[in-house]
Amino acid sequence: MKMLIGGEWKTAASGGEMEVINPATWEKVGVVPQGGQDDVGAAVDAASEACSGWAALPPVERGKILFRTAALVREEVGRLAAMLVAEQGKPLREATDEVRGFAHVLEYYAGLSSSLYGESINTRLYGRIIVEKRPLGVCAGIIPWNMPVMIAGWKIGPALTAGNTMVLKPASTTPLTTLAIGDLFLKAGLPAGVLNIVTGPGETVGEALVTHPEVRKVSFTGEIGTGRHVAETAAQTMKHVSLELGGSDPMIVCDDADLEVAAAGAAAGRFYNCGQTCTAVKRVYVFSEVAERFRELLTEKTRAFTIGNGMEKRVRMGPLNNAAGLERIEAVVEDVRDEAEILTGGTRPEGKGFFYEPTLLAGLPADAPVLSEEVFGPVLPVVEVEDLDEAVEAANSTRYGLGASIWTKDLGRAERGCQDLEAGIVWVNQHIKVPPETPFGGVKWSGTGRENGVHALERYTEEKALLIRP
Structure with missing residues (x-):
């Protein structure tokens, strides 16, 4: 499989590749490009070029594309779940639930697409105050290997619904199902460059995303040490950051x-x-x-x-x-x-x-x-x-x-x-379930920011205030 950059499937600029191994059998189940800084640069350029057109599209139209993608994922659930089992190792029932959960997340955010409102305040002294909620621009999503499909949905859904474009980096051991879903986004009519998927090691691809000056937000899920590095590095270019860093529940x-x-x-x-x-x-x-x-x-x-x-x-x-x-x-x-x-x-x-x-x-x-x-x-x-x-x-x-x-x-x-x-x-009297309506994230060292719910959608926007005097 190849990387998705600017609506096209590409090999790594260096020509390098990585094998994907079935953890139950130790057999090779796929090969993906070993991307690097040049590939990230190309993906960010494509995402930047797609920004204005995607943000200008009416939110309901963006939602329709997410709905169509979700429908295609549900049609392909058997193939995608088997692919997830092969690269991640979880039982087929769990993999099937995860793929369906991804579709559910897209449907949830597609349903919210018509609810993206700002605020209007009338004041006697200053006139009318309008608060717009505007997309951030190019966002980076760095996803782990444990729940690669679901967590991809948690990042893609709110980012795209809010009008942002995204560069996604899947974990090196579990990139296959995410790439396959990327193809379904294209088939659903997602414009080129809105979603890009770059495969490769965290120390090269992840680092290039976190340091790239045109990336406005990084959403990272992983362990504490890497999360701290992401926060420290992203601060150098004043990026928005959300971190989900695990727990000892x-x-x-x-x-x-x-x-x-x-x-x-x-x-x-x-x-x-x-x-x-x-x-x-x-x-x-x-x-x-x-x-x-x-x-x-x-x-x-x-x-x-x-x-x-x-x-x-x-x-x-x-x-x-x-x-x-x-x-x-x-x-x-x-x-x-x-x-x-x-x-x-x-x-x-x-x-x-x-x-x-x-x-x-x-x-x-x-x-x-x-x-x-x-x-x-x-x-x-x-x-x-x-x-x-x-x-x-x-x-x-x-x-x-x-x-x-x-x-x-x-x-x-x-x-x-x-x-x-x-x-x-x-x-x-229950544990572990996180429906898409529920804001999810940690306190203390478990991270900052939230996935899911309208709370995640808001974190992919920033406010712009307009003061209008007649």
């Missing part, structure tokens, strides 16, 4: 919770996408009165997970996406093996693929890194607490603040959890 299980439902929620919320989800349940705090029963239920549900190639029937968990991720998970478990109780899992199956068994840990010391840092894989620690005060204090004791959940039948406890948990999103 706590789940609190109170003594009045439905333990069967909570255990199922913990297993699904942790081992979905092999635990490689920013909003996944990363640690569980359960009241001591019900801890033993909860661990039994959670262990039973975790052992029921079938792992394997995502295209195989009845597989509930695929491999980790890459070798580095597998090595990190192995290191996490080895670091606590001598002091923790491993309730289930804790080993890597023999054979090909970046597989690791879904793993539950108990009896950890309070200062164990697995309880404070983001663990991006199928490992879940379970910690006993005496009451809600202790649970909330422990839940808030990290630098992260992306998501959190509280499981209880008590409305007062639920309300307190929503108020006191330091997170950008708090769920009650």
Whole structure:
């Protein structure tokens, strides 16, 4: 496959290529260009040239193109989902849901396209004040490998609806489905240059996007270290920046919770996408009165997970996406093996693929890194607490603040959890779901800005004030 630049499919200026590997089989499933600074320059030039025409198009007309793209994605969902399984590793059901979710996001923003209003204020002293909301211009979207299709939608949808153009950089291990969707945008009638997709390493393609003077906004999803670098670098040219930098999401299980439902929620919320989800349940705090029963239920549900190639029937968990991720998970478990109780899992199956068994840990010391840092894989620690005060204090004791959940039948406890948990999103008796209407992002070191909802749409615009005296 080739890169999408200015409505045309192109190879890298350097001629370099990158292989895409199936994480379940280690087989090559595709080859894409290894783009660089010259390719980014060409893409930004194309996006800049397309800016005025796209912004001048009535918002409803822009929405129609998004609606048509969404329809084409739904028609191709089988092909796109299989492609996503091959490059990312997740089970086919999850991949299908993600592709459909992308279409849903486009439909949501297309529906908002007729609601892009400014403000008009009449004053006696100064006359009429008009506040316009104008597109920023060329925006850059840098997407990760864990949810590459959905997160692409979170960035493309509001950016294009608001009248911006975009240069998108997919992760090097998962570019194929994003490129295929780019082709569907063209078939839906998207003008050349409005959406460009440049493949290549972050240190070259990503860096070139963040430093390019004509890029007005960078929306980045990834880990903290890279996010800090993006923020520092983008500040040199006064870019708008939104950062979603992951989390160490706590789940609190109170003594009045439905333990069967909570255990199922913990297993699904942790081992979905092999635990490689920013909003996944990363640690569980359960009241001591019900801890033993909860661990039994959670262990039973975790052992029921079938792992394997995502295209195989009845597989509930695929491999980790890459070798580095597998090595990190192995290191996490080895670091606590001598002091923790491993309730289930804790080993890597023999054979090909970046597989690791879904793993539950108990009896950890309070200062164990697995309880404070983001663990991006199928490992879940379970910690006993005496009451809600202790649970909330422990839940808030990290630098992260992306998501959190509280499981209880008590409305007062639920309300307190929503108020006191330091997170950008708090769920009650559920976890991990983020519909497109919901503003999504973190507090503390989990990032700045928001994806989704009208809140994301507004962040792809800037206000211009007009004062008119008759």
